[in-house]
Amino acid sequence: MSNASKFGKVAVLLGGKSAEREVSLDSGQAVLEALLRSGVNAEAFDPQTRSVTELVNYDRAFIVLHGRGGEDGQIQGVLEWLNIPYTGTGVQGSAIGMDKVKTKQIWQGSDLPTAPYRIVSKDSNIEDVVVELGLPLIIKPVHEGSSIGMSKVEKVEDFADAVAKATAHDAIVMAEKWITGREFTIVLLNGQALPIIRLEPPKDVAFYDYEAKYQRNDVQYGIPCGLSTAEEQQLQALALRAFQAVGASGWGRIDAMQDENGNFWLLEVNTVPGMTSHSLVPKAANAVGYSFDELCVAILAQTLTGEAH
The missing domain is CATH 3.40.50.20 (Rossmann fold)
Structure with a gap:
């Protein structure tokens, strides 16, 4: 350079x-x-x-x-x-983005679609949780990334173990409605949404978990993502609004689902995404012509212009 x-x-x-x-x-x-x-x-x-x-x-x-x-x-x-x-993102946006509940509250207040949830503990009444969210559902530590401590719960009797697993990583745990459908990730760079990636984990994992993200070589990444042009533009616009709503900027990633009725649901924001050989940001950037080196320099250049935060 x-x-x-x-x-x-x-x-x-x-x-x-x-x-x-x-x-x-x-x-x-x-x-x-x-x-x-x-x-x-x-x-x-x-x-x-x-x-x-x-x-x-x-x-x-x-x-x-x-x-x-x-x-x-x-x-x-x-x-x-x-x-x-x-x-990347500044102090406030980073703090919000790391907190899955605060992120969801802001999205809900901004009329952005996000999967229903509730905060739970080992003492929660599982029957009440199931009435509200249904089964299956997913248990998540509120302040962890990379799918650490997450579990899919398909039976009532698995709830306590899933909460215990999440609690080992975080004092605050949430249950979230399971969205059946297709999973997508949207990379944001310098105020623009890059081509969307569809994530297709292997059939033997319940969701795009830590192992699938960093250790497996059989995850399918779809670019093009399989959405129609209109749907992709809709999801890109939704992701950009969601990213900006929490105060994120510079570069990052939004994860989302499309349910079986075609509705989009925001899952979470990642303000410092992975940059490993398995990572999604380099894949999306490559689709618009960035080499990995060019991508890193472009992100660093945000510090010269104030575009980051």
Whole structure:
């Protein structure tokens, strides 16, 4: 890349202390190598092993920290305090996006369709939950990503174990109505929705879980996604509204379902998506002509223009 010196010294923030540490290390290493190939003076920076006060030695930061501590507004707040430009969503949008319940409340208040849910615990009356949401349903930790701690519940007797599994990762747990249909992800970059990807996990997994996301090689990714042109444009517009409603910006991803009646339902927002070999953002960007290196430089360039936040 020409004129890469305009970025100065860049910290690629990776690793961290969340349950998604290993994925973040993979994502961050891929981003680091891409920036170095592009002539950027970039270095890896793991806040688990170094003090964040050392960030004063850098001109800007590329955040590839997934999960709590990196995707929830904490590191964004540190960077704001140190007056260091950074990629992606700001403090408030990051904090909202990491909280599945707060995200849903904002979407509901914005008249955006999202699957019905309720907060649950081991003491919840499962009969009441089933009356409200039906079966099957899905149990999720409210503040985790990468499908960590999630379980599909098809029988009443599986509810307690699913809640216990989620509670091991988060004190706050939600049950969400299971949407039967097709799953899609919409990548947002610089205020535009990229071509939609249809996700088709193998038949032996209940949903697009951690293993399917990062370890399996038999997940099918559909680009084109199989929607009509009108449907794809509708879902892209919906995703962009959903992304902006929570205060997200720069780059990210919205996950959604289309039910058997053709209705779209928003699932969640990801403000620091994966950048591994299995990841969805590079696949969508490639569909509009970005190489991986070009994508990383384009995201970093947001720190020069204020487009990120």
